[in-house]
Amino acid sequence: MSVSVVQPSRTAWSRLRPFGAGQVDLRTGFWADRVRINRERTIPHGLDQLRRAGTLDNLRLADGYRAAADSTGATLPFLDSDVYKWLEAVGWELARGPDPGLAASADEVIALVTATQRADGYLNSYVQAGDGEPYRDLSWGHELYCLGHLIQAAVAWHRALGDDRLLDVAIRAADHLPGPLVDGHPNIEMALVELARVTGDRRRLTTAARMLELRGHGTLPGARFGAGYWQDHEPVRDAATVAGHAVRQLYLDCGAVDVAVELGDDRLLGAVRRRWDDMIRTRTYLTGGLGSRHRDEAFGDPYELPPDRAYAETCAAIASVMLAWRLLLATGEAGYADSIERTMYNGVLPGISLTGTRFFYTNPLQRRTHRVLDGAGPRLPWYPCACCPPNLMRLLSSWQQYLATCDDSGIQVHQYAAAEVRTELPSGPARLRIDTGYPWDGRIILSLLETPAEPWTLSLRVPRWCRTATLTGPDGTLAVGAGMVKRHRRWQPGDVVELSLDLPARITEPDPRIDAVRGCVAVERGPLVYCIETADAPGRTEIEELIWDPSREPAVRPRPDVAEAMVGVTVPVLRRRSGAPATAGAIPYFAWGNREPGAMRVWIPR
Amino acid sequence: MSVSVVQPSRTAWSRLRPFGAGQVDLRTGFWADRVRINRERTIPHGLDQLRRAGTLDNLRLADGYRAAADSTGATLPFLDSDVYKWLEAVGWELARGPDPGLAASADEVIALVTATQRADGYLNSYVQAGDGEPYRDLSWGHELYCLGHLIQAAVAWHRALGDDRLLDVAIRAADHLPGPLVDGHPNIEMALVELARVTGDRRRLTTAARMLELRGHGTLPGARFGAGYWQDHEPVRDAATVAGHAVRQLYLDCGAVDVAVELGDDRLLGAVRRRWDDMIRTRTYLTGGLGSRHRDEAFGDPYELPPDRAYAETCAAIASVMLAWRLLLATGEAGYADSIERTMYNGVLPGISLTGTRFFYTNPLQRRTHRVLDGAGPRLPWYPCACCPPNLMRLLSSWQQYLATCDDSGIQVHQYAAAEVRTELPSGPARLRIDTGYPWDGRIILSLLETPAEPWTLSLRVPRWCRTATLTGPDGTLAVGAGMVKRHRRWQPGDVVELSLDLPARITEPDPRIDAVRGCVAVERGPLVYCIETADAPGRTEIEELIWDPSREPAVRPRPDVAEAMVGVTVPVLRRRSGAPATAGAIPYFAWGNREPGAMRVWIPR
Known part of the structure; x- marks a missing residue:
C-alpha cells in the first residue's frame, strides 16, 4: 500500500518514488519533537478551535445534526476546507500509530461531513446554508478549493488507513462537478490528479488538465486585484x-506538475520549472518565505522583498514545500530538496509556536516595535481566516515522508533527522538507520541494518549552504561538495556512512538588487536563519539602534533557555549613537515570538 | 471680505493672518502655469469625468431631475464629496477671474445639489437612494465626511464670491446633525470650525470640539484594520x-488645530504639533509623501518608508499642506512653510500630469518595471474612488493663498513665485511685486510698489535645504541662514530686496534608520527631488542595473524636451555588471510618468 502525500502513478514521467509514511520512522531529535507536539497538542487544539469557531457547526446542516448547531452559519466561504485539512492530518497521524481518542473524534467529524452531503453529491456548507445554488461565484466562492481539500483528506485516509469513508464522499462530490471549471483559488487540480491516482479513473486527470488550460484567459469576473x-x-x-x-500560484503549479508527470507533458513541466527558478532567484525571502505584499497576499516585482512588510504567509511556505517536493520527485534534482529544507525550517516552522498551539499567519523578517496597531500582533490560537493552522497540522503529520525517496538504483536521503527507513529495492529489502543531532549538529551517521546482496546506490544530499563537508564510509574519507553525493557499492549489513557537515555561524550578504535589505547582513548556521529579538539585545537596547560590527566574529552559543538543545549565535554589534561595541544574542528565526513581546530583525545593518 | 481657505477669527490664538485670494496675483512662471492649467484644463476635465462616472447622476434624486438620471446610483458612499471639492475649486477660480462657462456649469451643479437636499435638511445621495436612514453606519458611511466637503465648498463660495447658495444648503444640512458624532473619516471637524467662522455661530465650534473629544475611545464598530x-x-x-x-489622521489634526486656535486650547495644539514633529522625523518620505502601507492606506512604523510600495496618496500630501498651513498660521514657524514647499512640489504635484488631465492616486518613489499586474499602472484620467483629482483642483485653485501672510508687524513671504501681493498694514496699504524664475532659478527680487511711511518688517523664508543664501537690500548684502529673515525698516516705494538662493544639484543621504533606502542617495536641487526614468537611462539600460558613481559630480542641464524652462540633473552612474561609467538624466520627480511607460527611481544605490 502506498502511503504518501504525492504518489505519481507507475506510468508517470517521474524520476523518484516517495517513501510511504510507514516506511520512515522518526526516532528522536528536532523533527521527532515537532511532529510529536503536532500530534499531541496541535491537532487536539485544532479540533477544539474548529468547534469554538463554529466551523464544525457550519456543517451541521443534515437533519440529525440541526438541533446541535449553535452557530449561525459560516461567515467565510472557505471554512469547510479547514475541517478537511484537519482530517487529512489525523489520517496521517493514525497511520503513524493508533490513538483511540483522535480516531473517535475523526469518526465524529467524518460522520458529520457524510451527513451534510446532499443527495446529489454536492457538499459545501456555505452554499448549502445560503441559496443552495452551486458554482455561482467561481471567482470568490472557493467551492472547488474546498472540494480539493476534501479529496486530499479522502486520499490520505485511503492511502494511510485503507479507510474509504471520505473517499466515497469525495467521489460523489467530484461527480457533481458539471465539467472543467476555473475556480478563483486553485487546489482542485492537484486533488483531481491524486483522485485519479487512487481510483485509477483517468477522467479525473483529463478534467484537471482541462482546468489548467481554461485558466489564463481572463475569464474570471470580479478580478479586483487584476487577473x-x-x-x-x-x-x-x-x-x-x-x-x-502566492498560495494560489503555488497550488496551481502543484496541479500543473501533477498533470505534467501523469501525461508526460514536458512543456508544462518546463513552464513550472522556469517559474520556480525565477521565483527562487527574484522573489524568495532568505527564509524561503513567499509573497511580499499585504494588500493582495501577493508576489511583488522582482527583488521586491521588504523584511518588515513581508507577507510570507505560512500557507505559502507550505505550498512551496508541496511544489518543491513534486518537482524533486519529477526531476531528482537536489536543489528542490535544498529549498524544502530552507523553507521547512525558516518558512513553515515560524508559523507555529514552540508550544504548538499559537500561530503566525504572516512571517515578517523584521518587527520594529512591539506596539502594533493594525492587527499584526502576537501569535494567536486561531484566526478568523484559519487556513494556516490546519495546513501546518497536515504538513507536520506527513513530515517524515519528505525525508527520503527511492528509485530503481537505490535510496536518496534528502532531509536529515534521526530515523529509520526501509524499502524494497529491486534486488530486495533495505533498511537504514540515521543518527544525528541535526540541525544543531552536523554529524549524520547512516547505518545499514539490512541490504540486498546486489550493489545499489546510496545518495545523500549535501546542502548548498554547506562549504565544508566530508563523507566517511567503507571506502575512506573524502571531501564532498553541494548536491547529491552518490555511493554505488555492494553494501553489507553493519556498513556505516558518516556525512559531516561543517556548521559555523556564517554571515550572509543579500543580493545587491534587493533594495529593502541593502547594506545589511544576516546570520545563518546550517539550514537555519537567525534573528535578534529585544530579549537578547544588549541591555535591552532597541534593536533598531544596533548595527553590525564587522571587526569581530559571530560565535556559537547553546541556548537551553529558549529550547532544549538549541544552538544560538552571538552577534557582534555597535550601538548606533555611541559606537560602543556590544554583543547581541541571535536565535533561530523559527523560534521568534515565543518569549516576551518585542522587536525582531533578521537583517542587521552594517 | 476675507477670501482664504482658512480664516481664523479675530479672537483666535493665531500668529499670522492669511492673505486673501484677491490679495495675491500670480503673474508668470512655474506656479502660474500650473494654476492656469488647473483652471483651463483640469477643472473642465473634472466636470466631464463627474458626468461620465455617474457622480452627478447620483445626485439626481429630486423629482425634476429624475428623468435625466442615467445612472443606477452611487457604488461608493463618499462620491458626493467629489462634487463638493469640484465646486470648491470653481469658487476659488471664479474669485480669481470671471469665466461664464465655468460659472454656468457650477450654477447647474449647485441647483442639482440644492434640489437633492431633503425637506428636513439631510443631503447624501448614497443614503437617500438607499434606505434613507441617516447616520446608521458612522464607521464606513462617510456621511459627515461628505457634509464636511459640502461645508468647505459653501465657505469658499461665501468667502470668494459672497454667494451663499451653497451656504444655505450647508447650514440646513449641518442643522440636521443630531449632535456631536464620531465619523469613520474625519473632515467634519475643520468644516464646522470654518462654518462657525463665516456664520459667527459658535455652536458649530462647540460641536466640532466635542467630536474631537468623543474620538479615541474605541467606540467605532467594524474596525477591521484596528481602531x-x-x-x-x-x-x-x-x-x-x-x-x-494617513488622510484621516491629517484631516483630523486640521480640525484639531482649528478648534485649538479658536478656543485657545494650547494643550490640544501642542498634541498636534508633537504628532507632526514625530511624523516629519520618522514617517515622511523625502518627497513629503505620507503613508507607507497599501493595505490600509496607512502610516507604517517609524522609519518604515519603502520607496517601491510607498502609498503616498496624493490626498495625504494635500492634507499635509492643509495641516502645515494651519500650524504655520498658528505658530509663525518657518519649518511648516518648508514642509509646504517640499510637499507642494514633490508630494502633491506628481499626482497630476503635465497636461493636467491624468492623475496618480499613489506616488511611489520607485517603479521597477513597467509591467504592472495589480492595477498600479500609468496615470489615469479618473479613478473609481476619485478623491484625489478634485482635491488637487481645489488646492491648485487656492495655491496663491499659501504664498504669503501678514501680521501687525508686516508681511511674511513663505513661497516664491512671480506675483503681486497687496495688503493693509496697520499704518496703511502695502504692495509688493515678486519677480523670479523659481524653482529653476534661485534669484528672487521683491520690489516695493507701495508702502506706508511707518517702518514695518518684511520677512522672507530661507528654505532649510539652502546652504548658501544672500540678501541684498537698501542696507547692502549679507549672507543669511535658513529660517525667517526679517528686515525691519522704513521702506520707500521703489525699494528692492533680492534674495539669492544657491541651487546646485546636491546629493542627499537618507536617515540611517530607514531600512528601505539604506546604501542609496537621492539627487535634489532647490526644493525639488529628482528621479531617473527609463527614458533617461544611458542606452535605455534597466534602471535597476545602475548604481551611483561617487567619483564624479552631478551637473545641472536644461531639459526643454520634458517641459519649458525645466532644469534637469545629469547623474554619474556605473553599470552594475560591467562597472562601466555612464551618465543618466534625472528630472524633477513631479514630472515623472509623463513620457513613455518605464521604470523610475528616486533613491540610487551607491
Whole structure:
C-alpha cells in the first residue's frame, strides 16, 4: 500500500518514488519533537478551535445534526476546507500509530461531513446554508478549493488507513462537478490528479488538465486585484513568472506538475520549472518565505522583498514545500530538496509556536516595535481566516515522508533527522538507520541494518549552504561538495556512512538588487536563519539602534533557555549613537515570538 | 471680505493672518502655469469625468431631475464629496477671474445639489437612494465626511464670491446633525470650525470640539484594520504619534488645530504639533509623501518608508499642506512653510500630469518595471474612488493663498513665485511685486510698489535645504541662514530686496534608520527631488542595473524636451555588471510618468 502525500502513478514521467509514511520512522531529535507536539497538542487544539469557531457547526446542516448547531452559519466561504485539512492530518497521524481518542473524534467529524452531503453529491456548507445554488461565484466562492481539500483528506485516509469513508464522499462530490471549471483559488487540480491516482479513473486527470488550460484567459469576473491575482492573466504553460496571490500560484503549479508527470507533458513541466527558478532567484525571502505584499497576499516585482512588510504567509511556505517536493520527485534534482529544507525550517516552522498551539499567519523578517496597531500582533490560537493552522497540522503529520525517496538504483536521503527507513529495492529489502543531532549538529551517521546482496546506490544530499563537508564510509574519507553525493557499492549489513557537515555561524550578504535589505547582513548556521529579538539585545537596547560590527566574529552559543538543545549565535554589534561595541544574542528565526513581546530583525545593518 | 481657505477669527490664538485670494496675483512662471492649467484644463476635465462616472447622476434624486438620471446610483458612499471639492475649486477660480462657462456649469451643479437636499435638511445621495436612514453606519458611511466637503465648498463660495447658495444648503444640512458624532473619516471637524467662522455661530465650534473629544475611545464598530485606522484608539489630545489611515489622521489634526486656535486650547495644539514633529522625523518620505502601507492606506512604523510600495496618496500630501498651513498660521514657524514647499512640489504635484488631465492616486518613489499586474499602472484620467483629482483642483485653485501672510508687524513671504501681493498694514496699504524664475532659478527680487511711511518688517523664508543664501537690500548684502529673515525698516516705494538662493544639484543621504533606502542617495536641487526614468537611462539600460558613481559630480542641464524652462540633473552612474561609467538624466520627480511607460527611481544605490 502506498502511503504518501504525492504518489505519481507507475506510468508517470517521474524520476523518484516517495517513501510511504510507514516506511520512515522518526526516532528522536528536532523533527521527532515537532511532529510529536503536532500530534499531541496541535491537532487536539485544532479540533477544539474548529468547534469554538463554529466551523464544525457550519456543517451541521443534515437533519440529525440541526438541533446541535449553535452557530449561525459560516461567515467565510472557505471554512469547510479547514475541517478537511484537519482530517487529512489525523489520517496521517493514525497511520503513524493508533490513538483511540483522535480516531473517535475523526469518526465524529467524518460522520458529520457524510451527513451534510446532499443527495446529489454536492457538499459545501456555505452554499448549502445560503441559496443552495452551486458554482455561482467561481471567482470568490472557493467551492472547488474546498472540494480539493476534501479529496486530499479522502486520499490520505485511503492511502494511510485503507479507510474509504471520505473517499466515497469525495467521489460523489467530484461527480457533481458539471465539467472543467476555473475556480478563483486553485487546489482542485492537484486533488483531481491524486483522485485519479487512487481510483485509477483517468477522467479525473483529463478534467484537471482541462482546468489548467481554461485558466489564463481572463475569464474570471470580479478580478479586483487584476487577473494576475488568481493567475488568470496568462495561460499556465506560457506564464514566465509567478504572479499574484502566492498560495494560489503555488497550488496551481502543484496541479500543473501533477498533470505534467501523469501525461508526460514536458512543456508544462518546463513552464513550472522556469517559474520556480525565477521565483527562487527574484522573489524568495532568505527564509524561503513567499509573497511580499499585504494588500493582495501577493508576489511583488522582482527583488521586491521588504523584511518588515513581508507577507510570507505560512500557507505559502507550505505550498512551496508541496511544489518543491513534486518537482524533486519529477526531476531528482537536489536543489528542490535544498529549498524544502530552507523553507521547512525558516518558512513553515515560524508559523507555529514552540508550544504548538499559537500561530503566525504572516512571517515578517523584521518587527520594529512591539506596539502594533493594525492587527499584526502576537501569535494567536486561531484566526478568523484559519487556513494556516490546519495546513501546518497536515504538513507536520506527513513530515517524515519528505525525508527520503527511492528509485530503481537505490535510496536518496534528502532531509536529515534521526530515523529509520526501509524499502524494497529491486534486488530486495533495505533498511537504514540515521543518527544525528541535526540541525544543531552536523554529524549524520547512516547505518545499514539490512541490504540486498546486489550493489545499489546510496545518495545523500549535501546542502548548498554547506562549504565544508566530508563523507566517511567503507571506502575512506573524502571531501564532498553541494548536491547529491552518490555511493554505488555492494553494501553489507553493519556498513556505516558518516556525512559531516561543517556548521559555523556564517554571515550572509543579500543580493545587491534587493533594495529593502541593502547594506545589511544576516546570520545563518546550517539550514537555519537567525534573528535578534529585544530579549537578547544588549541591555535591552532597541534593536533598531544596533548595527553590525564587522571587526569581530559571530560565535556559537547553546541556548537551553529558549529550547532544549538549541544552538544560538552571538552577534557582534555597535550601538548606533555611541559606537560602543556590544554583543547581541541571535536565535533561530523559527523560534521568534515565543518569549516576551518585542522587536525582531533578521537583517542587521552594517 | 476675507477670501482664504482658512480664516481664523479675530479672537483666535493665531500668529499670522492669511492673505486673501484677491490679495495675491500670480503673474508668470512655474506656479502660474500650473494654476492656469488647473483652471483651463483640469477643472473642465473634472466636470466631464463627474458626468461620465455617474457622480452627478447620483445626485439626481429630486423629482425634476429624475428623468435625466442615467445612472443606477452611487457604488461608493463618499462620491458626493467629489462634487463638493469640484465646486470648491470653481469658487476659488471664479474669485480669481470671471469665466461664464465655468460659472454656468457650477450654477447647474449647485441647483442639482440644492434640489437633492431633503425637506428636513439631510443631503447624501448614497443614503437617500438607499434606505434613507441617516447616520446608521458612522464607521464606513462617510456621511459627515461628505457634509464636511459640502461645508468647505459653501465657505469658499461665501468667502470668494459672497454667494451663499451653497451656504444655505450647508447650514440646513449641518442643522440636521443630531449632535456631536464620531465619523469613520474625519473632515467634519475643520468644516464646522470654518462654518462657525463665516456664520459667527459658535455652536458649530462647540460641536466640532466635542467630536474631537468623543474620538479615541474605541467606540467605532467594524474596525477591521484596528481602531487606529480611524484614530479611535487614543484620545486626540493624548496620542503621541500619527497612526492609521494617513488622510484621516491629517484631516483630523486640521480640525484639531482649528478648534485649538479658536478656543485657545494650547494643550490640544501642542498634541498636534508633537504628532507632526514625530511624523516629519520618522514617517515622511523625502518627497513629503505620507503613508507607507497599501493595505490600509496607512502610516507604517517609524522609519518604515519603502520607496517601491510607498502609498503616498496624493490626498495625504494635500492634507499635509492643509495641516502645515494651519500650524504655520498658528505658530509663525518657518519649518511648516518648508514642509509646504517640499510637499507642494514633490508630494502633491506628481499626482497630476503635465497636461493636467491624468492623475496618480499613489506616488511611489520607485517603479521597477513597467509591467504592472495589480492595477498600479500609468496615470489615469479618473479613478473609481476619485478623491484625489478634485482635491488637487481645489488646492491648485487656492495655491496663491499659501504664498504669503501678514501680521501687525508686516508681511511674511513663505513661497516664491512671480506675483503681486497687496495688503493693509496697520499704518496703511502695502504692495509688493515678486519677480523670479523659481524653482529653476534661485534669484528672487521683491520690489516695493507701495508702502506706508511707518517702518514695518518684511520677512522672507530661507528654505532649510539652502546652504548658501544672500540678501541684498537698501542696507547692502549679507549672507543669511535658513529660517525667517526679517528686515525691519522704513521702506520707500521703489525699494528692492533680492534674495539669492544657491541651487546646485546636491546629493542627499537618507536617515540611517530607514531600512528601505539604506546604501542609496537621492539627487535634489532647490526644493525639488529628482528621479531617473527609463527614458533617461544611458542606452535605455534597466534602471535597476545602475548604481551611483561617487567619483564624479552631478551637473545641472536644461531639459526643454520634458517641459519649458525645466532644469534637469545629469547623474554619474556605473553599470552594475560591467562597472562601466555612464551618465543618466534625472528630472524633477513631479514630472515623472509623463513620457513613455518605464521604470523610475528616486533613491540610487551607491
